[in-house]
Every structure is written in C-alpha cells, then in structure tokens.
Amino acid sequence: MTGPDARPLLEVAGVSVRFGALVALNQVSLGICHGEILAIIGPNGAGKTTLLNAISGFYHPYEGRIVFDGKDRTHLKPPDVAALGIARTFQNVALFKGMSVLDNLMTGRLLKMKGSFLLEALYWGPARRQELEHRAFVERIIDFLEIQAIRKTAAGRLPYGLQKRVELGRALAAEPELLLLDEPMAGMNVEEKEDMCRFILDVNGEFGTTIALIEHDMGVVMDISDRVAVLDYGRKIADGAPEQVRKDPAVRDAYLGVSHD
Amino acid sequence: MTELLYGIAVAPFKDMAGSPAFFAEVLIGGVFAGLMYSLVALGFVLIFKASGVFNFAQGAMVLFAALTLVGLIERGVPVALALVLTTAVMVALAWVIERVVLRPLVNQEHIILFMATIGLTFFLEGFGEMVWGANVKKLDIGIPDRSFIVAGIQINQLELSAAVTSAVLVAVLAVFFQRTRIGRALRAVADDHEAALSIGIPLKTIWMIVWSVAGIVAIVAGIMWGAKSGVQFSLSLIALKSLPVLILGGFTSVPGAIVGGLIIGVGEKMGEVYWGPLVGGAIENWFAYVLALAFLLFRPQGLFGEKIIERV
Amino acid sequence: MIYREAGQFRTTYASDQAIFPIPQDRWFVVFAAVAAFVIPPLAANEYWLQAVLIPFLIYSLAAIGLNLLTGYAGQLSLGTGGFMAVGAYAAFKLTTALPQLNIVVVFLLSGLIAAGVGLVFGIPSLRIKGFYLAVATLAAQFFLLWLFNKVPWFVNYASSGTITAPNRSVLGVIVTGPNATASVRYVTALALVVVGALVAKNLVRGRVGRSWMAIRDRDIAAEIIGVRPLRTKLLAFGISSFYCGVAGAELVFLYFGSAETLAFDITLSFLVLFMVIIGGLGSILGSFLGAAFIVLVPIFLTNAPQAMGLSLPVALQKQFELMVFGGLIIFFLIVEPHGLARLWQITKEKLRLWPFPH
Numbered sequence: 001m002t003g004p005d006a007r008p009l010l011e012v013a014g015v016s017v018r019f020g021a022l023v024a025l026n027q028v029s030l031g032i033c034h035g036e037i038l039a040i041i042g043p044n045g046a047g048k049t050t051l052l053n054a055i056s057g058f059y060h061p062y063e064g065r066i067v068f069d070g071k072d073r074t075h076l077k078p079p080d081v082a083a084l085g086i087a088r089t090f091q092n093v094a095l096f097k098g099m100s101v102l103d104n105l106m107t108g109r110l111l112k113m114k115g116s117f118l119l120e121a122l123y124w125g126p127a128r129r130q131e132l133e134h135r136a137f138v139e140r141i142i143d144f145l146e147i148q149a150i151r152k153t154a155a156g157r158l159p160y161g162l163q164k165r166v167e168l169g170r171a172l173a174a175e176p177e178l179l180l181l182d183e184p185m186a187g188m189n190v191e192e193k194e195d196m197c198r199f200i201l202d203v204n205g206e207f208g209t210t211i212a213l214i215e216h217d218m219g220v221v222m223d224i225s226d227r228v229a230v231l232d233y234g235r236k237i238a239d240g241a242p243e244q245v246r247k248d249p250a251v252r253d254a255y256l257g258v259s260h261d
Numbered sequence: 262m263t264e265l266l267y268g269i270a271v272a273p274f275k276d277m278a279g280s281p282a283f284f285a286e287v288l289i290g291g292v293f294a295g296l297m298y299s300l301v302a303l304g305f306v307l308i309f310k311a312s313g314v315f316n317f318a319q320g321a322m323v324l325f326a327a328l329t330l331v332g333l334i335e336r337g338v339p340v341a342l343a344l345v346l347t348t349a350v351m352v353a354l355a356w357v358i359e360r361v362v363l364r365p366l367v368n369q370e371h372i373i374l375f376m377a378t379i380g381l382t383f384f385l386e387g388f389g390e391m392v393w394g395a396n397v398k399k400l401d402i403g404i405p406d407r408s409f410i411v412a413g414i415q416i417n418q419l420e421l422s423a424a425v426t427s428a429v430l431v432a433v434l435a436v437f438f439q440r441t442r443i444g445r446a447l448r449a450v451a452d453d454h455e456a457a458l459s460i461g462i463p464l465k466t467i468w469m470i471v472w473s474v475a476g477i478v479a480i481v482a483g484i485m486w487g488a489k490s491g492v493q494f495s496l497s498l499i500a501l502k503s504l505p506v507l508i509l510g511g512f513t514s515v516p517g518a519i520v521g522g523l524i525i526g527v528g529e530k531m532g533e534v535y536w537g538p539l540v541g542g543a544i545e546n547w548f549a550y551v552l553a554l555a556f557l558l559f560r561p562q563g564l565f566g567e568k569i570i571e572r573v
Numbered sequence: 574m575i576y577r578e579a580g581q582f583r584t585t586y587a588s589d590q591a592i593f594p595i596p597q598d599r600w601f602v603v604f605a606a607v608a609a610f611v612i613p614p615l616a617a618n619e620y621w622l623q624a625v626l627i628p629f630l631i632y633s634l635a636a637i638g639l640n641l642l643t644g645y646a647g648q649l650s651l652g653t654g655g656f657m658a659v660g661a662y663a664a665f666k667l668t669t670a671l672p673q674l675n676i677v678v679v680f681l682l683s684g685l686i687a688a689g690v691g692l693v694f695g696i697p698s699l700r701i702k703g704f705y706l707a708v709a710t711l712a713a714q715f716f717l718l719w720l721f722n723k724v725p726w727f728v729n730y731a732s733s734g735t736i737t738a739p740n741r742s743v744l745g746v747i748v749t750g751p752n753a754t755a756s757v758r759y760v761t762a763l764a765l766v767v768v769g770a771l772v773a774k775n776l777v778r779g780r781v782g783r784s785w786m787a788i789r790d791r792d793i794a795a796e797i798i799g800v801r802p803l804r805t806k807l808l809a810f811g812i813s814s815f816y817c818g819v820a821g822a823e824l825v826f827l828y829f830g831s832a833e834t835l836a837f838d839i840t841l842s843f844l845v846l847f848m849v850i851i852g853g854l855g856s857i858l859g860s861f862l863g864a865a866f867i868v869l870v871p872i873f874l875t876n877a878p879q880a881m882g883l884s885l886p887v888a889l890q891k892q893f894e895l896m897v898f899g900g901l902i903i904f905f906l907i908v909e910p911h912g913l914a915r916l917w918q919i920t921k922e923k924l925r926l927w928p929f930p931h
Contacts, residue, residue, distance in 0.1 A: 056797055082799035094794035096787050098855065107783040111799040115780065123775035128587075131779055135586045174798065315704050365907040371703065372649060373910045376850045376902065379843060383899030391892040501839065504708045512704070547719050550712030557701050557709055 009034045009210050010055065010086075010178055015064030017047075017054050024050040026234040027064065032178065037204050038212045039221040039242075042231035043254060048214045049091060051231065052180050056088050057081040068178070083111055087176035089167045091183050091214075097156030101147060101166050104155050105138040108173030138173055145169050145199060161192040168199060179203065181213035185220060193217065197224050222246065230254065265539075273535035287534050288527060293420040295526020296427045300482035301503035302510065302518040303431070304475040310513045311447045311471040313371060314363070317378040320500020321385040322476060326351055327483030327492040331400045332393035344480075351476030359469045367464075386494070400487035423485040430481055431519055434474070438515065447471060505553035525549045592774055609763055614756035622755035623828075629868045630762040631823045636848040636860035637766075637773050638816025643846070644854035645777055646809035647789025648698050652710035653845045655717035656814040657821025658837035659687040662727050664822035665736040669729055676741040676748055680765070680822050687818020688811040690717070695810025699803045714842055718834045737831035749826040758827040765823065769816060774857050776812070785809055786855070817845075851905050853912025862913040870898060 008031035017025040025047045032038050040048050053059045055066060057078040066074045068084055076084075087108075096104050113134060119127035142151055145165055150158060155166055164184060171179055184200065185193045201224055203209050215221050221228060221242065228245040230238040232254040238245050245251055277284045304319040329350050333343040362377050408417045438444040447467060483492070486499065506525050510517025529548045537544045583589040593599040613626055635657060642648050663683035668676060694713040698706055721727045728736055740750030747753045748761050776782050784805045787795035792802060825832045844867060852863020874894045878885050885893065909916050 058793070078793075078796035079799045079801045082797055088797055090794065094791045096790035096794065098790050099783070099786050103783055103786070107787050107795075107800075108798055110780065110784060110787075113780050117781070120779045120781060121772045121775055123779065127779065131590060132586050135590060139586070170798070362903055362907075366910070369906075369910050372850070372854075373906055375704070376847070377906050379847075380899040380902030380906070383895045383902070385899075387892040387895030387897075387899065391889065391896065501711065504711060508705060508708050544719070547712065547715035550708070550715050554697060554709050554712040557697050557705065 007034050008032060009069060010212075011065075011067040012051070012055065013065045013067065015051075015054060015061040015066060017050055017059050017061050023234050025054065025061070028231070028234070028236050029064075030229055030236060030239065032210060032212050033227075035204070035208050035210055036226040037200070037210075037224055039225035039228045040212060040214050040231060041216070041218075041221055041228060046231040046254075047234040048231055049182055050234075052088060052182055052212075052214065055081070055180060056086060082174065085175075085177035086180065087171035087174040087178075088180035089164070089171050089182055089184060091186065093160070093163045093167055095155040095163055095167055095170070097154065099155060100152050101155055101158070101169075102135075102138065102142075102151045104166055104170050105141060105173045106134060108170040109134045109138060111174060141169050141172050144172075144202070146195075161188050164188065164192075164196070165199070168196075172203065175207075177210060179209050179211045181211065183214050183216065185215060185217060193220060200224060268539050269536065276535060287530055289416065289420070291527035291530030292523060293417075293423060293526070294530060295523040296424055297482060297486055297499065297522075298503045298506045298525055299519045299522025300427055300430075300478060300485070301499055302506040302522055303434070303515065304478045304482070305503060305507055306510075306513065306515055306518045307434075307471055307475045307478065312363070312468055313374075314378065315371065315375045316475070317375060317500065318381040318385060319475065319479065319503070321382040321389075322351070322354075322479040323483045323486065323499070324492070324494070325354070325385045325389040325483075326476065326480040327400060327487040328389040328393040328398075330480065330483065331398045331487060331492045334400075335398070347480055348477060351480060352473045355469055355472035355476050358472055359465060363468055364465065382500075390494075398487075398492045400484065400492050419488055423489075426481060426485065427519075430478065431515065434478075435515060437474075443467075443470060502549060505549040508553040509556055525552065528552055590778070592778070606767060610760060614760060619755050622759050625868060625872065627755065627759050627762055627828050629864055630759070630766045631820050631828055632845065632848060632864040632868060633861045634762075634766045634769050634823065635817050635820035635845045636852060636864050637769060637857060638813045638820060639845050640849045640852075640854065640857070640860045641773060641777070641785070641816065642809050642813035643849055644856065644859075645782060645789065646785035646806060646813075648695075648806060648809060649703060649707040650710040650813070651707050651839070651842050651846065652694060652713035652717075653817055654837040654839060654841035655710075655714040656687050656691050656817040657824060657841065658717055658721055658834060659690045659814070660684060660818025660821030661825040661832065661837065662721050662736060663687065663818065664826060665738075666727065666729075668739060668741060672739070672741075676743060676826070677761075677765075679741075680819050680826075683822045684815040684819040687821065688815040691810045691814025691817075692807055695807050698806045698810065711839075714839055718837060722834045733833075735831050735833045736825060738826040738829075741826075751830065753827075762823055762827050765819065769819070770857055770861075773816070777857065781808065847902060851902065851912055853914030856912065856914035858917070859912050859914030862917070866913065870901060874898070 010032040012028060012030045014027045014029055015025055016023065016027050028047070028051060030051075040051065042048055050059065054061050057076050057080065060075055064074070065072055068086070073081065073084060096107060099107070113130060114126075116127055119125055123131075142148055145168065147162065147165060147169065150162065150166075155163060158166065164187075168181070168184065171181075181200070185196050188196065197220060200211060200213070204211055213225075225242055227240065228238075228242050229236060230245060230248075230251050237250045237254060238248045240248075301319055301323060304322065305316060308314055308316040308319070326347060330343055330347045333346055334340060338346065358381065362381060363374070366374055366377055410416070438447065447470070502525070503522070506518060506521040508521075509524055510519070510521030529545050529552075532548045533545050583594060588594060591599070593602055613622060617626065635653065638656075639650065639653050642650055660680075660683040663686040664679050667674065667682055668679045671679075690713075694710060697709045701709060722734070725731075725734075728734055731737075738749045738751075740747055740752050742748055743761075746757055748757055777785070784795065784800045785808075787798065787800050788802060788805050795805075796802060821837065824836070829836060848863030848867050849860060850863070851866050852861070853859025871894060874897055875890070878890065878893075905913075
C-alpha cells in the first residue's frame with residue numbers, strides 16, 4: 001500500500017455556499033491529498049453533502065475557490081468535473097434503474113469512449129471493438145465487486161445494499177483520480193458494511209485512488225480513514241488523524257449537542 | 262423591410278387607438294374566450310393538484326357533460342332538473358373512472374395514467390355521441406344571446422353571464438381549497454400521496470371527489486361554450502387549447518389557470534385581429550402554444566406554479 | 574419453445590453483446606426477414622398489402638423514431654405528426670425540384686431536414702421536462718401544420734393545397750406515384766424499416782443509447798458521469814425526428830399517394846404515441862408490436878360486426894370503434910403497463926421453464 005503523499009489533489013479554499021438566507025457552507029477550507037482516504041463527518045445538516053455537491057459542480061460557491069490538480073475549477077459544470085477525473089456516489093443511490101447492472105457500469109465508461117456516430121449506428125469496426133474493450137474492463141470491475149450473478153439484472157430490482165455496490169462500480173468504471181462517496185454504508189447490515197470497507201480499502205490500495213467519503217458510522221471511519229475532517233453548522237471544526245480528532249473537545253461538543261454560544 | 266416593421270410595430274397600435282370601441286370589443290371577445298380556456302384548465306389543475314394525473318380527458322368531459330345536458334333538455338326535461346341529473350351523471354362518471362381506470366393504475370408512472378386518460382377521451386367521445394347523437398345541437402338554458410351597448414361598446418349578455426358564472430365558480434373553489442377540511446386534505450394529497458395515506462386520508466375518496474368537482478366544472482364550461490357555438494365534437498378540442506394555459510399559469514395553481522386563460526384568450530384574439538393579416542391569418546391555431554413556449558424559456562414553473570427544486 | 578437455452582454458453586463478450594445472442598433466435602429472425610421480403614409480394618392480395626402491411630411498416634418506423642425519443646431518452650413528445658409532415662413536404666419539394674434525384678436519397682434527405690426542425694423544437698427540453706415538454710412539442714405540431722397550410726410554396730402553388738407523389742423509379746422499377754404497384758411499395762417500405770430498426774438497435778445498445786437512458790432514468794447522476802444533457806437530448810430529438818421525417822415522407826409517397834396537412838394532425842401524433850406505449854417504451858420490438866396493434870384493431874373492429882351478422886349504421890359503427898379503441902387502450906395499460914414487448918418477454922420466460930412453473 002502506498003502511503004498518502006502530502007501534495008493536495010483537491011483544494012477547497014474558503015468556500016461558502018448559500019441558499020437564500022441559509023448559509024450551508026461557511027468559508028470551509030479543506031485539502032484532499034494524493035492517495036489518502038479522507039472521511040468527512042459531522043451531525044445532520046452540517047453541510048457535508050453540500051460540500052460534495054459544490055466539488056462536483058451542482059452548486060457553485062458564492063465565495064472561495066476549488067482547485068483540482070493545480071487548476072482552478074470553481075465554476076465548472078458536473079460533466080466537466082467528471083472529465084477532470086472526479087467520480088461520486090449519492091446518498092440515496094442514483095442508479096439508472098431501468099438499465100441492467102452491466103449497462104450502468106458501461107455508462108460509467110462514457111468519458112473513456114470515443115464517439116463516432118456513423119460507425120456506432122452500424123456497430124462496425126472501431127465502434128464494435130471499442131464496445132468490446134470497455135466490456136472487458138467493466139467485467140473486471142464486476143469481478144472485483146463480486147456482482148457477476150446480477151450483471152444482466154435491472155438495477156432498480158436489486159436490494160439496497162447491492163445497489164450501493166453497483167453505484168460504487170459505476171463510479172469506478174470512470175477510473176477516477178478522486179472518488180467522492182456520500183454515505184456508502186448507510187442502511188447496510190454489518191456484513192455488507194464489511195464488504196464495502198474492503199472494497200474501499202482495495203480501491204485505494206490497488207489503484208491508488210484518492211477517496212473522500214461521508215460516513216456516520218464512527219467505527220468504520222476510525223478503521224479506514226487516513227484523516228478525518230469534521231463539519232458542524234457549515235464550518236470546519238476539526239481536521240486531522242482519526243485519533244486526534246476523536247479526542248478533540250470541539251468535536252465532542254458538536255456530537256453531544258452543546259449549545260453554540 | 263421598413264414596411265414590415267411598420268406593420269408589426271406601428272400599424273396595429275395605430276388601429277387600436279383609431280377605433281377604441283372596436284379595440285374594446287376585441288378585448289372583451291378575448292376575455293370571454295380566455296374564460297372558457299380557464300374553465301377547462303381549471304378542471305386540469307384540480308385533478309393534477311390532487312392526484313398528479315394529467316387528465317387529457319377534461320375536454321371530452323366538457324363535451325360529454327354538454328351532450329348529456331342538451332340531450333336531456335331535448336327530451337323535454339326541465340332545465341333545472343336536467344342540470345341536477347347531469348351533475349349526478351358526472352359524479353357517477355367520476356366514481357366509475359376511479360374504480361375502473363385509476364384504481365388499477367395507482368402507483369404507475371405518470372405517463373401511463375396520462376395515456377389512460379387519452380383512452381378515456383376516445384371512450385367518452387364515442388359513448389357520448391352514441392347515446393346522444395352526433396349532430397350539432399343548440400344549447401338553450403334561457404340566457405338570451407343578445408347584446409346591449411354601453412359607452413359605444415357592444416356587450417353580449419351571454420358572454421357577460423358566462424364571465425360572472427366563472428368568477429363565482431372560481432371564488433367558490435378557492436374557498437373550498439383554502440377553508441374546508443376536504444380542501445386541505447386535497448392539498449395534502451397533492452404534496453405527497455403516501456404522507457396523506459399515512460395520516461388517514463382515504464385516497465379513493467379524495468380522487469372520487471376531485472374528479473366529481475372537475476366534472477362539475479366541465480358542466481359549467483360545457484354550458485357556456487355550448488350556448489355560444491353549439492354542442493359539437495370540437496368542444497373536446499378546446500382541451501388542447503387549455504394546455505398552454507396550464508404552462509402559463511402553472512400546473513398546480515387555480516388562480517394561474519384563470520390568469521393564464523385570460524392572457525391566452527386576449528393574446529390570441531389581439532394577435533389574430535391586429536397581427537394575423539401580416540402572415541395570412543389563422544394564427545389562433547398556434548399562437549397560444551408558441552406564446553407558452555416562449556414563456557417556458559424564461560419561467561418554466563409558470564406564473565403561479567411552485568418552483569421546481571431538485572434535491573441532489 | 575422448440576429449443577432450450579440451457580447449455581448454450583457464450584464464450585466471448587462479442588457473442589454476448591449480439592442483438593440475438595442465441596443462434597436459433599438469430600436464424601429465426603434472418604429467416605423471417607427474408608420471408609417478409611419474398612412471401613407477401615407473391616402471396617398477399619392488394620387489400621392486405623395496401624390496407625395492412627404498408628401502413629404497418631411505415632407506422633413501425635415512426636414508432637421506432639418516437640420510441641428513441643420517449644422510450645429511451647425519456648422526452649415526451651406530442652409533435653410527431655408535425656415532424657412527419659416536415660418529412661413529407663420536404664420530400665415533395667425535393668423530388669419536384671430535382672426529379673433526377675433517387676427517391677430513396679430524397680427520403681433520407683427529408684429525414685435530415687426533419688431532424689433539423691426537430692433539433693430546433695428540442696431546445697426547450699433543456700429547461701423543462703415531462704408534461705411541460707409535451708405541451709411545448711404541441712407548439713411544433715400546430716405551428717408546422719399551419720405553416721404548410723398557409724405558405725403555398727410548400728405545395729408548389731397547387732390550388733388544391735395537396736401534395737402528390739409523382740412517379741419515381743429506382744433501378745428501373747417504379748417505386749412511388751400512381752403507377753407504382755403495392756408490392757413494390759411494400760418492399761421499399763420494408764427495406765427502409767429493416768435498415769432503420771437495425772440502426773436504431775445498434776444505437777440503443779451502445780454509447781449513445783446508454784447516455785439517453787441515463788438521462789431518462791436519473792439525469793443528475795448522468796451529468797456527474799459526463800453526459801451533457803443538452804447535447805444528449807438534442808441528439809435524441811434529431812434522430813427521432815429523422816425517423817419520423819422518413820416515415821412521414823413514406824406515408825405520402827408509399828401509402829396515401831397524395832395528402833394535405835390534415836393527414837398529419839394531432840391525431841397522428843397520438844396514434845404513434847399509442848403504438849409506442851402499447852408496444853412497450855424502450856423497446857424496438859415493441860414499436861413493431863404496437864404498430865401492428867394500432868393498424869389491426871380498427872380493421873378488426875370494422876369487420877367484426879359484419880362477421881357476426883350485424884349491420885350497424887355508419888355513424889354508430891364509428892362511435893363504437895372509438896369506444897372500443899379507447900377501452901382497449903385502458904385495458905392494455907392496466908394489464909401490462911410495460912407494453913406488448915414485456916408481455917412477449919414474460920411469455921418467453923414462462924416457455925423457457927415449461928412445463929415447470931418455476
């Protein structure tokens with residue numbers, strides 16, 4: 001396993017996001033370093049998902065900058081963010097329900113595929129070859145996530161835990177440099193959580209993918225993350241190694257609900 | 262080129278200023294047509310608000326109601342009794358639709374329900390004409406189709422009573438939605454089916470009520486339109502005209518349906534009279550849609566519709 | 574089913590990606606296609622070709638077009654009739670202006686023109702969805718027909734206001750116009766729909782189709798994968814309108830012979846939408862099944878009373894047809910909202926296990 005290196009892959013600098021009068025993120029600064037697993041924690045409504053949405057281009061911050069790989073990309077739209085090599089999953093599973101698992105993963109390869117409309121219409125030559133190459137790649141992900149048996153099943157018909165796994169697969173299919181996971185283990189039983197932890201660690205270990213994840217299960221967070229950032233009321237209140245954060249009094253206050261005055 | 266610009270930007274307004282009485286008549290004609298659209302649109306909104314069903318059959322319901330009423334009157338039933346009977350028929354129709362069409366399709370996708378209402382449209386058109394005959398009929402409910410002149414402007418008595426009736430109907434509906442228990446329940450259903458069910462609002466009853474109310478609105482629209490231009494097949498086509506009204510007003514807003522109807526009605530009459538000749542006339546056919554389309558680009562949720570916010 | 578899938582293994586991804594992965598299926602389809610080219614022109618009479626088979630093929634093409642847009646890309650359109658009219662009028666203008674141009678090329682060019690018009694009317698799809706979009710497409714429907722009605726240039730200043738298919742031949746055989754035989758027109762329509770269906774199938778099983786379905790199923794997730802919504806939706810509008818345009822041109826040139834704008838009114842839009850929904854949203858096979866259903870039901874309803882010895886007055890007959898047609902649509906939606914294609918799939922799955930229930 002390669003250790004995290006200190007150079008930030010993604011840097012969020014003083015970012016604020018507002019919805020009308022509500023300040024969802026208040027001057028948050030956070031770096032995500034090459035190769036690390038960063039956990040973002042915090043009570044409900046702390047702005048964790050908003051942060052991910054700002055990074056993936058759904059919301060645009062009204063102040064601050066987001067820099068990826070040395071380039072400012074504060075105002076990009078989601079497809080452009082995807083083109084940079086950032087993939088993500090959603091809190092409430094956003095699979096393509098009418099499509100098979102295989103097609104879901106193949107859709108994840110979209111940006112790796114070259115468009116040649118006429119050849120695709122004929123399913124001939126390079127278009128056919130490209131389709132088969134990507135199929136082979138996707139099959140490796142299917143093997144990796146152990147979902148061979150359901151590859152032809154419509155995603156919408158799968159149980160929740162498997163849907164989460166397929167969604168991870170779809171994000172992996174894009175071969176991202178940075179993977180954002182929004183509560184990848186929510187609603188799972190212990191066994192499923194263990195599987196998911198294993199997949200996350202393997203992705204990080206084998207492909208060197210940088211991962212930022214939101215998670216509520218503190219046991220999981222302490223186990224798999226290299227670093228933990230804590231958000232509360234739209235502000236970052238702590239950031240550091242898991243052990244260090246666990247001892248931080250401000251974090252304890254946030255979780256125990258000490259009044260903020 | 263200058264001539265064209267003059268024709269578009271100057272001449273129509275000169276015409277309007279030159280003959281204010283004629284202008285007022287065009288305006289009033291537009292308002293009347295607009296009210297008719299509003300009434301049909303109102304039926305749409307009621308059902309859409311309470312059940313999320315896009316009821317394409319609203320126009321067919323107008324036709325069916327008018328056919329029933331005129332059929333009864335023709336057979337010698339007194340007008341008042343005929344009205345009561347027609348209302349009963351529309352309520353019965355609502356009951357049947359709920360049982361036969363909606364209940365088996367509950368939880369299906371919206372487009373499936375929409376298609377079902379198109380099937381319903383065909384069925385109602387065929388059924389209504391089979392029972393009552395397909396000839397154009399004059400609907401006479403005792404309001405004379407006479408005009409009187411106020412300040413040099415011709416006002417039609419029938420149009421005036423139509424305007425008053427629609428205004429009263431809308432007021433009653435507004436009170437019904439805002440103040441009564443059922444009204445509040447209806448709004449709860451519109452917001453969230455499951456939530457409404459979980460607090461003990463019987464969905465079946467709600468649907469039945471809302472379709473009945475839409476049926477009664479259809480009777481009013483049918484009377485007004487039928488008295489003006491006769492009860493005929495084309496009545497069900499005004500349903501299509503009320504779709505752009507919905508876009509303007511928003512799919513879920515009762516006042517929106519009214520204002521949208523007026524804008525479309527006045528807009529298309531004005532357009533036809535003052536700008537239509539430039540392009541050979543008959544722009545009434547598409548004006549409403551193109552207006553709605555232009556509108557969509559700037560305010561997709563309509564004038565009064567709720568803003569569509571998507572959570573990520 | 575006369576064969577079993579058990580024991581048939583696909584050993585390469587290529588064979589698993591095929592349209593018909595099972596050899597027996599593949600051979601059956603090839604055989605059926607060849608038979609469709611050979612048997613009806615020899616065996617079927619004029620009535621069957623003209624009243625059933627030709628409209629079936631043309632409507633199938635239109636239904637495939639709408640299915641790409643509505644079934645795959647999830648954009649509801651009620652403007653099909655308008656886009657078909659664009660194809661028909663474009664074909665008329667092209668072939669009267671350039672009589673030497675091969676009529677099949679004319680059809681394809683008309684499709685391209687319809688695609689261009691479709692693109693323009695697809696622009697609002699970036700901002701609006703669902704029924705709002707459907708109403709927007711009605712603008713296309715009404716505006717286009719009004720245009721063709723009002724501007725005499727479109728009908729070459731014919732006082733009748735109709736467009737008429739002239740005699741045009743391909744490889745020395747007259748394909749369109751009053752002198753074209755039903756058999757030739759049938760084979761032409763068949764050839765176009767076979768190619769059209771294959772291309773459509775290739776598109777939907779590949780990159781393009783997946784981005785359409787992604788937008789349909791979850792547009793937000795699609796964007797984060799890199800699907801660009803406007804480009805993807807516009808492509809769907811363009812290709813869909815291409816199919817509809819070709820079908821519209823065929824409707825006049827291979828079926829009606831001559832037509833006015835009334836032939837393309839809103840009823841046609843609904844008819845094609847019915848085909849797509851009853852056949853099955855998001856299924857190429859379903860487009861054929863739906864077209865067959867919509868073509869055959871009225872014929873059946875017209876003939877059924879006579880077959881039972883009833884003679885109904887014409888007006889009553891018409892109303893009865895409307896009622897039954899409407900009723901059948903509701904019935905089918907209730908029985909199988911996913912259409913005939915799903916019904917077929919379920920039957921196949923049952924047969925696969927037959928005689929065992931599970």
